[in-house]
Amino acid sequence: MPRIANESIQRVVDANDIVDVIGSYIPLKRAGSDFKASCPFHKERTPSFTISPSRQVYHCFGCGAGGGVIRFVQDYEHLGFADAVRKLAQRAGVHLLEESGGGGGEQQDVERGKLLEIHAEAAKWYHGLLFEDKRAKVARDYLRKRGIDGAVAARWTLGFAPPGGDEFFGFAKKGGFRENDLLRSGLCGKAEESGRVYDRFRGRVMIPIHNDYGEIVAFSGRILDAAASPAKYVNSPETPIFTKGKILFGLHKSKRALAEKECAIVCEGQFDLIAAYEAGVENVIASQGTAFTAQQASLLRRFAPTAVLCFDADAAGQKAVDRSLPHLLGQGLGVKVLALPTGEDPDSLIRSEGGARFAERVASAREIIDYQLDRIEMSGVLTGAAGVSKAAHRMAEILKMIPDAVHRDAAAGQIAVRLGVTSKQLHQLATKSPGRREDDDPSEEAPRQEALQLGESCIFLCRASIRSTEVREWLRSRTEPSVKDLGEGWELLAKIVASDFSPDDKAGFATFLAQCPAREQAALAAMDERFFPTDILAAAKEFWGGLRKQRLIEFQEKVKTKLLQKNLPTEEILKIQKQLLDIRQRLQELASPI
Numbered sequence: 300m301p302r303i304a305n306e307s308i309q310r311v312v313d314a315n316d317i318v319d320v321i322g323s324y325i326p327l328k329r330a331g332s333d334f335k336a337s338c339p340f341h342k343e344r345t346p347s348f349t350i351s352p353s354r355q356v357y358h359c360f361g362c363g364a365g366g367g368v369i370r371f372v373q374d375y376e377h378l379g380f381a382d383a384v385r386k387l388a389q390r391a392g393v394h395l396l397e398e399s400g401g402g403g404g405e406q407q408d409v410e411r412g413k414l415l416e417i418h419a420e421a422a423k424w425y426h427g428l429l430f431e432d433k434r435a436k437v438a439r440d441y442l443r444k445r446g447i448d449g450a451v452a453a454r455w456t457l458g459f460a461p462p463g464g465d466e467f468f469g470f471a472k473k474g475g476f477r478e479n480d481l482l483r484s485g486l487c488g489k490a491e492e493s494g495r496v497y498d499r500f501r502g503r504v505m506i507p508i509h510n511d512y513g514e515i516v517a518f519s520g521r522i523l524d525a526a527a528s529p530a531k532y533v534n535s536p537e538t539p540i541f542t543k544g545k546i547l548f549g550l551h552k553s554k555r556a557l558a559e560k561e562c563a564i565v566c567e568g569q570f571d572l573i574a575a576y577e578a579g580v581e582n583v584i585a586s587q588g589t590a591f592t593a594q595q596a597s598l599l600r601r602f603a604p605t606a607v608l609c610f611d612a613d614a615a616g617q618k619a620v621d622r623s624l625p626h627l628l629g630q631g632l633g634v635k636v637l638a639l640p641t642g643e644d645p646d647s648l649i650r651s652e653g654g655a656r657f658a659e660r661v662a663s664a665r666e667i668i669d670y671q672l673d674r675i676e677m678s679g680v681l682t683g684a685a686g687v688s689k690a691a692h693r694m695a696e697i698l699k700m701i702p703d704a705v706h707r708d709a710a711a712g713q714i715a716v717r718l719g720v721t722s723k724q725l726h727q728l729a730t731k732s733p734g735r736r737e738d739d740d741p742s743e744e745a746p747r748q749e750a751l752q753l754g755e756s757c758i759f760l761c762r763a764s765i766r767s768t769e770v771r772e773w774l775r776s777r778t779e780p781s782v783k784d785l786g787e788g789w790e791l792l793a794k795i796v797a798s799d800f801s802p803d804d805k806a807g808f809a810t811f812l813a814q815c816p817a818r819e820q821a822a823l824a825a826m827d828e829r830f831f832p833t834d835i836l837a838a839a840k841e842f843w844g845g846l847r848k849q850r851l852i853e854f855q856e857k858v859k860t861k862l863l864q865k866n867l868p869t870e871e872i873l874k875i876q877k878q879l880l881d882i883r884q885r886l887q888e889l890a891s892p893i
Contacts, residue, residue: 303384304396305810308369311384312809314391317355317368324375339375340364355809358824365824369813377554377601378511380813386513410483414540417476417484418507418515424470425458425505425518435459437523438504445570446650451577458505460498460520467498485517485536500533506569508535508587509551511598517541519548519569519587534587544592547599548572548585556581557602564607564637564645564661565591567619571609571645578654580661590622596630605633607664612639617674624667628700635664668710671697672717681718691720695728756842757792761823763839764795765808770839771796777843791819855879 318334321327327334327350338348338359347361358365364374372383388395429435429452438459442452451457460467468487472478478496481487489496503520510516517535535541549572550557557563560582566572572585582603586595599606606627610616620636627634637660639648649657665673671694680686694714701707707729711722763770774796794815800807812820858878861867867875 303381307388307393307395308384308813309807309810310393311388311391311395312355312368312813314393315368315387316352317357317371317809318350318352320368320387320390321350321357321371324371338362338364353805354824355805356812356824358821363821363825365822366815366817366820367809367812367824370817370820374817377558382511384813389514410480411540413476413480414484414538415514415516417471417480417486418517418540420471420474420476421467421484421486421518422456422458422505422507422515424467425460425500426453426456427458428461429457429459429505432459432461434461441504441521441523445646446574447570447577451573454577455573456507456515458507460500460503460505462502464497464501465495467500468496483538485538485541499535503533508541508546508548510540510546511550511554513551514540516546517543521570542594543587545594545598546587547595548587549576550584550598550602552576553581553583554602557584557599561603562605562607563599563603564609565623566609566645567611567616568644568646574646574649575654575657578649578657580649580654580658586619586623590619591626593626593629596623596626596632599627600630600632603632605635607635607637607661609637609639609645609661611644612641624697625700628667628697629702631702634667636667636670637661637664638670668694668697668713672714687718687720691718691725692728694718695725698725698729756846757789759842760839761792761795763835763842764792765823766802767835767839768801769836771798773836773839774843791815791822794819855883 318327321336322334325336325339327336328346329335330349332351332353334350334352335346336348336350337343337346338361340359341362341364343361348357348359348364350357356365356367357371366374369380369383369387372378372386373380376383376386378386385395387393429438430449442448442457447457465487468481471481471487478487482489482496486499487496488499500518500520502523504523506519506521507515508517508519517538517540519535520533522531522533534543537543548569553563553572553576562582564575564580564583566575566583566585567587569585569587572583575581575583584599591599608620608623610619616639624634639645645657648660672690675681675690675693680690691714698707698711698714701710708722711725711729714720714725715722760770760774764774774792795811798811800811812823815823858875861875
C-alpha cells in the first residue's frame with residue numbers, strides 16, 4: 300500500500316488553516332485570540348470546543364477530543380488518516396506524492412488522478428445529456444416514473460449514456476484523454492478482432508458511484524431497453540480506483556446521519572437508497588446488489604454500531620442476509636432485519652407509503668437472533684427432537700460469528716428460551732471461538748478517546764520541548780535515565796524529543812501532531828499556553844532533576860528490600876550496601892545545579 304510522503308503531509312497541513320477547515324463544518328465564534336464552538340463530537344449546552352490558531356490545534360474541555368486539522372477531519376468525516384490527508388489535499392489543491400516499497404509512488408498518484416479526472420468529466424457529460432439530448436427522453440420518463448425529478452437527478456448527478464457505440468470515447472479523445480487511460484478507466488473497451496474502441500455503457504441511465512470522501516470512482520448503468528440486453532444493471536469493472544466490495548454506495552452523503560443515528564439502513568440498490576434519502580431517511584447506504592463483504596463491514600463499523608438489512612423478501616434476498624452475517628457480526632456490529640412485504644423494495648414502499656412510514660418500519664426491524672428463529676419456526680422444522688437439534692446447530696453457527704462474549708452469552712440465552720435447550724449446549728455446539736479481527740487499524744483510533752493521563756513533569760517537559768530546540772537537544776543528551784528509557788507514560792515526550800521541527804514551524808509541528816495516535820493528539824491539544832519562565836532550559840533541568848530524584852528514591856527502596864532477605868551471603872550484603880552508598884551520593888549531587 301503506497302504511503303503518503305511526509306513532505307506531502309506537511310504541505311497539506313501548511314495549506315489548510317485549522318480555523319478555516321473547522322469553520323467550514325461548524326459555526327465558530329472568536330474568543331480573544333482563539334475561537335470557540337459547540338463540540339461536534341458530543342452534546343453540550345455551553346460551548347467548550349476551542350480552536351487555537353497560533354498552535355493549529357483544537358481541544359474540547361467537555362469530552363476530551365483534540366488534535367490537529369487532519370485529526371479533526373478524520374473524526375468528523377469518519378475517515379482513515381490517508382483519506383483525510385487526501386481530502387484536505389483536494390481542498391487546498393495540493394499534489395500528493397505517495398511512496399511504495401518499489402518506488403513509483405508519484406507515478407501511481409498521477410495515474411490515480413488521471414482516472415479520477417476521466418470519471419469526473421464523464422459524469423458531467425452523461426448528466427448534461429440527460430437534460431439536453433432528445434434521445435434521453437426515455438431516460439427522463441423512466442426516472443419520472445420512479446419519482447425522480449430534475450432536482451433529485453441533479454443532486455445525485457444522474458446521467459444518460461446514449462445508444463451509440465463510441466460517443467463517449469469520441470468526446471473524451473477530443474478532451475485530451477489518451478486511449479490507454481480511457482481503457483484503464485473501465486469506461487471504454489476494445490474489441491479483440493477489430494481493435495475498435497467502444498463505450499462500455501450504452502442506452503442506460505447512469506448512476507455515479509462515489510468513494511466515501513466524495514470522488515467519483517465508477518458508474519452503474521440501468522438498461523432502458525429490456526430487449527437490448529439481459530443485464531438490467533452493468534457496473535464499472537474493477538480498476539485501480541474502484542473495487543466493488545470496498546465501496547458503499549451513498550456513504551459520501553449519508554455518513555453524518557449514520558453517526559448521529561448510530562444506525563445504518565442497508566439497501567441493495569442505488570434507487571432504493573436515493574428514494575430513502577430524498578424522503579428524509581438519510582442514514583442509509585447500499586451494498587449495490589450484493590451481500591456485504593468484510594471490507595464493507597469494516598468501513599461501515601467506522602460510522603454506525605448497528606445495521607438494519609432491508610433486502611428483498613425473495614430467496615435471493617434471504618441468501619444475501621445469510622451471506623452478510625459473518626462479516627457484519629464479525630465486525631461487532633449489531634444486526635437487525637426489516638422483513639419487506641412480498642414483491643416490495645424500499646423504493647416502492649417509500650413511493651406508496653412515504654418516508655415517515657418507512658422509518659416506522661425500520662424502527663420495528665427484528666434483531667437478527669429473533670429474525671432467524673422466526674424463519675426457522677415458519678419453516679416448520681421444529682416438529683420433533685431432530686428438528687430442534689438441526690435448528691440449534693444452525694443458530695450455533697450464528698453464535699460463532701459474534702466476537703463479543705457478553706453479546707454472545709445474551710444471544711445464547713435468547714436462542715435457548717426459544718428452542719427449549721440450554722445455553723451450555725449451544726456454547727458447546729459453537730466450539731470454534733471467534734478470533735481477533737485482523738483488519739483493526741491501530742492508527743485509526745475511535746474519536747473522543749480520553750487524553751493520556753500525564754504527570755506534571757511530563758506535561759512541562761513536553762511543552763518545553765515543543766517550545767525550545769535547546770531543551771530538546773539537552774534531553775537527547777541525557778543518559779541516566781535516557782528519555783526513551785523512562786517507560787510507560789513517557790512515550791509522547793520521547794517522540795517530541797526525537798522530532799526535528801523548529802519552535803516557530805507551525806506546519807512542522809502540525810505534521811508531527813497529525814501522525815500521533817488520537818490519545819497523544821488529545822493530550823498535546825489539551826496542554827495550554829501557560830506562562831513559561833524566562834530561562835526555559837533551566838526550568839526543564841529542574842523538572843528533569845526532580846524526575847531523576849524520584850526514580851533514584853524508588854530504586855533505593857527496591858535495593859533496601861533486598862537486605863530483608865534471609866540468609867544472604869556476606870558478599871551479596873556488601874554489594875547491596877555499596878549500591879545504597881552510590882545512590883545516596885547521586886541524590887546528594889542532585890542537590891547541586893545540573
